Amino acid sequence: MKSILLATTVLALTGCASVVPGTALLASRMDPLTADPADIAAFPILPEGIGLLADESVLVLSGVRQSDGISHAETFILSPWQGGYRIDPEDYERFRDQQVRLINWSEEVGLDGSLGITLAPCLIGRGPDADARYSVDVILRQGGARLPLLKDAPLKDIIEAFGEMSQCPGG
Numbered sequence: 616m617k618s619i620l621l622a623t624t625v626l627a628l629t630g631c632a633s634v635v636p637g638t639a640l641l642a643s644r645m646d647p648l649t650a651d652p653a654d655i656a657a658f659p660i661l662p663e664g665i666g667l668l669a670d671e672s673v674l675v676l677s678g679v680r681q682s683d684g685i686s687h688a689e690t691f692i693l694s695p696w697q698g699g700y701r702i703d704p705e706d707y708e709r710f711r712d713q714q715v716r717l718i719n720w721s722e723e724v725g726l727d728g729s730l731g732i733t734l735a736p737c738l739i740g741r742g743p744d745a746d747a748r749y750s751v752d753v754i755l756r757q758g759g760a761r762l763p764l765l766k767d768a769p770l771k772d773i774i775e776a777f778g779e780m781s782q783c784p785g786g
Contacts, residue, residue: 634770647730658699664743671735681725
């Protein structure tokens with residue numbers, strides 16, 4: 616399993632110019648089949664007027680067997696943690712079970728797989744200013760430092776790409 620997508624899919628869709636190369640390189644070296652789920656956390660730094668939808672920000676660990684195209688994915692809701700988001704500790708066992716399944720596939724017939732984090736933005740009040748920007752930090756190992764993955768990316772590109780964002784509950 617060589618593919619890892621840790622660019623916070625929804626928020627990072629158009630933030631390519633804002634990607635911090637060193638952090639992206641570290642993330643690309645992380646093996647999703649052996650990574651401890653307690654190691655991975657995302658810290659979105661959002662402008663005023665943007666929030667995140669609870670229960671829609673997720674981490675997905677998936678794989679496709681090379682021999683027959685059969686796929687299996689497990690989705691894990693991200694829980695608030697120290698100002699960011701990570702897999703709920705109650706889901707660690709299920710995450711590790713998925714890792715074992717995908718390791719077995721990779722040893723038997725080969726595997727194409729990915730680990731992706733998707734953060735789902737929503738509007739608070741009238742939403743952000745037209746020139747609003749956002750950043751995303753990540754932690755890639757337990758006890759590790761927060762590292763910038765996206766820095767000062769234009770939020771307008773995301774809004775244009777996804778069309779209308781829903782209002783945050785209570786927002």
